[in-house]
Amino acid sequence: MRILVVEDENILCQQIQHFFADKGYAVDVANTGKDGLFMATEYPIDAAVVDIGLPDFSGIELIRQLRKKDIKVPILILTARSRWQEKVEGLEAGADDYLVKPFHYEELQARLNALIRRSAGLAHPVLKFGQIELDTVAQEVLLGNEKLELTAYEYKVLEYLMLHKGEVISKAVLTDHIYDEDFERDSNVIEVFIGRLRKKIDPDGTLKPIETLRGRGYRVPINPE
Amino acid sequence: MRILVVEDENILCQQIQHFFADKGYAVDVANTGKDGLFMATEYPIDAAVVDIGLPDFSGIELIRQLRKKDIKVPILILTARSRWQEKVEGLEAGADDYLVKPFHYEELQARLNALIRRSAGLAHPVLKFGQIELDTVAQEVLLGNEKLELTAYEYKVLEYLMLHKGEVISKAVLTDHIYDEDFERDSNVIEVFIGRLRKKIDPDGTLKPIETLRGRGYRVPINPE
DNA sequence: TCTTGTTGTAAATCTGTGTTAAACAGGAAT
DNA sequence: ATTCCTGTTTAACACAGATTTACAACAAGA
Numbered sequence: 001m002r003i004l005v006v007e008d009e010n011i012l013c014q015q016i017q018h019f020f021a022d023k024g025y026a027v028d029v030a031n032t033g034k035d036g037l038f039m040a041t042e043y044p045i046d047a048a049v050v051d052i053g054l055p056d057f058s059g060i061e062l063i064r065q066l067r068k069k070d071i072k073v074p075i076l077i078l079t080a081r082s083r084w085q086e087k088v089e090g091l092e093a094g095a096d097d098y099l100v101k102p103f104h105y106e107e108l109q110a111r112l113n114a115l116i117r118r119s120a121g122l123a124h125p126v127l128k129f130g131q132i133e134l135d136t137v138a139q140e141v142l143l144g145n146e147k148l149e150l151t152a153y154e155y156k157v158l159e160y161l162m163l164h165k166g167e168v169i170s171k172a173v174l175t176d177h178i179y180d181e182d183f184e185r186d187s188n189v190i191e192v193f194i195g196r197l198r199k200k201i202d203p204d205g206t207l208k209p210i211e212t213l214r215g216r217g218y219r220v221p222i223n224p225e
Numbered sequence: 226m227r228i229l230v231v232e233d234e235n236i237l238c239q240q241i242q243h244f245f246a247d248k249g250y251a252v253d254v255a256n257t258g259k260d261g262l263f264m265a266t267e268y269p270i271d272a273a274v275v276d277i278g279l280p281d282f283s284g285i286e287l288i289r290q291l292r293k294k295d296i297k298v299p300i301l302i303l304t305a306r307s308r309w310q311e312k313v314e315g316l317e318a319g320a321d322d323y324l325v326k327p328f329h330y331e332e333l334q335a336r337l338n339a340l341i342r343r344s345a346g347l348a349h350p351v352l353k354f355g356q357i358e359l360d361t362v363a364q365e366v367l368l369g370n371e372k373l374e375l376t377a378y379e380y381k382v383l384e385y386l387m388l389h390k391g392e393v394i395s396k397a398v399l400t401d402h403i404y405d406e407d408f409e410r411d412s413n414v415i416e417v418f419i420g421r422l423r424k425k426i427d428p429d430g431t432l433k434p435i436e437t438l439r440g441r442g443y444r445v446p447i448n449p450e
Numbered sequence: 451t452c453t454t455g456t457t458g459t460a461a462a463t464c465t466g467t468g469t470t471a472a473a474c475a476g477g478a479a480t
Numbered sequence: 481a482t483t484c485c486t487g488t489t490t491a492a493c494a495c496a497g498a499t500t501t502a503c504a505a506c507a508a509g510a
Contacts, residue, residue, distance in 0.1 A: 100297070103295075137391070137392050137393075138391045138392060138393065138444070138447075139392075139393040139438065139441060139444075151439065151440075151466080151467055151468080152438070152439060152440035152441050152467080152468090153440075153467080153468065154467095155441075187469075187470075188469095188470085188471090188487085188488090189468075189469065189470090191486095191487060191488065191489090192468085192469080192470090192488090192489085192490095193468090194487095194488085195487095195488060195489060195490090198488095199489095212487070212488090214477080214486070214487075215485095215486075215487095376455080376456055376457080377456080377457095378456080378457070379456095412458070412459075413458090413459080413460090413497095413498085413499090414457080414458060414459085416497090416498060416499065416500095417457090417458075417459090417499090417500090418457090419498090419499090420498090420499060420500065420501095437498070437499095439465090439466065439467070439496095439497065439498075440467080440468095440496085440497070
């Protein structure tokens with residue numbers, strides 16, 4: 001387990017670090033929000049502890065930035081008792097739990113473990129291809145930063161293709177998985193949906209997210225070239 | 226769940242103990258403030274019920290001592306109707322809620338559960354979307370500053386959607402979670418409730434707190450646009 | 451009893467989406 | 481070239497699904 005602690009008070013910071021190091025955790029420490037953002041982005045951490053009252057930019061801003069970058073690591077925020085109202089703001093920004101200072105380290109550990117355990121379920125699984133991101137829980141597709149308005153069937157087609165990235169999917173397979181019962185074979189519905197999809201997810205025609213393999217089917221390449 | 230009851234009247238004490246034991250709680254009992262302080266300090270309790278009128282030192286003193294030791298269990302105080310003024314003192318000392326004797330056990334249970342949920346911090350007590358705030362404990366909804374009068378079912382629908390913010394909730398799932406038994410599938414109740422809700426929580430039609438995804442369901446977006 | 455408010459049903463209306471069909475494009479085979 | 485074949489694109493349409501409205505059924509309170 002690797003955790004990141006973002007906290008400006010040095011004494012508290014070191015105490016936390018010691019405590020968790022003793023328990024066998026790998027601990028990264030950042031004293032500023034800026035450093036924290038960098039570390040959370042670059043290192044494969046399992047959870048983060050963030051103090052809301054940071055000197056450079058607030059912990060809340062840090063959380064917002066992380067969530068914006070789609071980094072879904074569980075975050076626990078620390079707040080001073082006198083400013084416990086901030087916790088609401090923090091939770092709104094995307095934190096998963098909070099603790100009021102001062103606290104017992106055992107409690108911090110317990111909460112963090114709970115979060116880490118839970119985090120597998122929390123993070124929305126996202127399928128990516130270049131600029132295109134498909135969130136299977138929210139059932140929405142982002143192209144860069146903007147939401148795409150896909151219809152139900154457009155979405156189903158894209159989801160199936162992206163779930164089987166790199167594989168060639170025949171039109172027969174596609175129809176089978178998209179419609180409940182078997183379906184009139186001599187229809188060109190699939191082609192139509194593919195067409196509409198391409199227009200929406202790749203308006204410039206540069207990314208080529210869906211390849212055509214004549215006589216065989218369609219494929220989403222593993223990586224955009 | 227493990228709760229501590231600090232109460233000197235033996236009859237009442239046993240009744241409470243029985244009631245919660247039946248409901249599957251572990252119950253510790255103390256007849257004096259001193260015992261209560263010891264138990265609250267040493268045992269891993271999830272909540273405490275404290276009678277203000279204790280013989281040795283007042284319940285208020287008990288709460289003060291606990292808070293001084295940084296023990297943060299949620300505490301609910303009981304006061305006699307004739308001395309309801311004491312509740313203020315108790316809340317100032319660090320209690321989280323109060324109940325006036327005599328009371329219904331169901332109410333006590335509901336309040337305690339609310340406190341426990343809130344103290345866990347995991348279930349956010351207030352769900353927000355723009356101007357809309359839904360308090361899951363008080364079970365009320367604010368639009369800006371004014372309370373909205375939602376009916377029971379309207380509230381249930383909104384709560385479920387907001388608890389699953391960002392997710393697409395199909396009408397089938399919604400019915401399953403709102404009605405106990407399975408329900409006539411070919412009814413349009415859900416649509417009707419959604420309509421009524423929208424009219425109440427977004428009278429101008431500007432916020433768009435509930436999106437429709439044709440053929441898939443409804444969704445409360447993570448953030449208002 | 452009457453009143454008031456909530457919930458569910460039914461019917462009318464509206465809208466977006468899936469579907470169809472037909473025209474078009476471009477390889478491959480002859 | 482020409483024909484055939486397969487996939488692409490476009491436009492038009494019909495209808496499922498969503499919204500709205502009105503009302504009946506029912507319970508709770510006065």
